Amino acid sequence: MTIFDFSWRDHCDRFASEGWVHIRRGAAPAFLDAVRRFIDEKAGPPLSGPLIRGAKDQLLFEFPESTDVGRDLFDVVAPLTGLRRATMTLAERHIMVYADEADPNPAPHKDRLSSQIAVGISVEVPADSHVVLYPDDERNVNPYYASTGLRDSLEPEALPEVTLRDAVAAEIHDEPGDVIVFGGSSMWHLRRHSAGTVNLYLKMNDFDADPLGEDPTTDARRAHTACLLHAAGEAFTVGPRARASQKRELKGGK
Numbered sequence: 001m002t003i004f005d006f007s008w009r010d011h012c013d014r015f016a017s018e019g020w021v022h023i024r025r026g027a028a029p030a031f032l033d034a035v036r037r038f039i040d041e042k043a044g045p046p047l048s049g050p051l052i053r054g055a056k057d058q059l060l061f062e063f064p065e066s067t068d069v070g071r072d073l074f075d076v077v078a079p080l081t082g083l084r085r086a087t088m089t090l091a092e093r094h095i096m097v098y099a100d101e102a103d104p105n106p107a108p109h110k111d112r113l114s115s116q117i118a119v120g121i122s123v124e125v126p127a128d129s130h131v132v133l134y135p136d137d138e139r140n141v142n143p144y145y146a147s148t149g150l151r152d153s154l155e156p157e158a159l160p161e162v163t164l165r166d167a168v169a170a171e172i173h174d175e176p177g178d179v180i181v182f183g184g185s186s187m188w189h190l191r192r193h194s195a196g197t198v199n200l201y202l203k204m205n206d207f208d209a210d211p212l213g214e215d216p217t218t219d220a221r222r223a224h225t226a227c228l229l230h231a232a233g234e235a236f237t238v239g240p241r242a243r244a245s246q247k248r249e250l251k252g253g254k
Helices: 012-018 029-042 069-081 218-250
Strands: 020-023 056-060 089-098 117-124 130-134 170-172 179-182 188-192 198-205
Touching: 012 020, 012 069, 029 089, 029 117, 069 089, 069 117, 069 179, 069 198
Parallel strands: none
Antiparallel strands: 020 179, 056 089, 089 198, 117 179, 117 198, 130 170, 130 188
């Protein structure tokens, strides 16, 4: 099942010049329906833990079996954004369900380091809900690998509500089925009037970072690595004995 209903060629120049792109009705209708079915029928309990923050429930999205992440996601996002396709990793695949009590005017934030590129697919968007990006200012990358706690490390005068006070913001009034692509770890962003909004966020990088273990290939790669380590351990422990035995045989000993 395809994820997108657009050609990356139509938008790569805009992304290269602006650092973000908003694609109206960019999600394939069948995929959007699949996301809604997942929310209605298959969603498990909300994600929790020290790395999951914010006034929203976050659900781990499971792709339809007919979706090929490499073909349907990476092969589109890589040429669109300039990421290296060979080393792309899907670091997050969360459905965001914003709570009714969510702050209508939150402070800007940046995603963790592994969210080099964030792809937001709008599922349900109330009338006043919209995304705000700051594409031209304070574009240094969040250095925190697994945490989203960049704000906690900043002095009061370095907080984005201070440094971005006179910055030009890009306001994106998205609708269901829209796709927004931007530098998640390097661009301050927020969603105003988010209560009741539902988004699917797919966040990826091209430096093989998967701090939450959410790339579909991670389990297989972990198992393969364990096999290699086991084989290396066997060679280390058995090898010297085998060599000693061979030496004794060459000398005619036992």
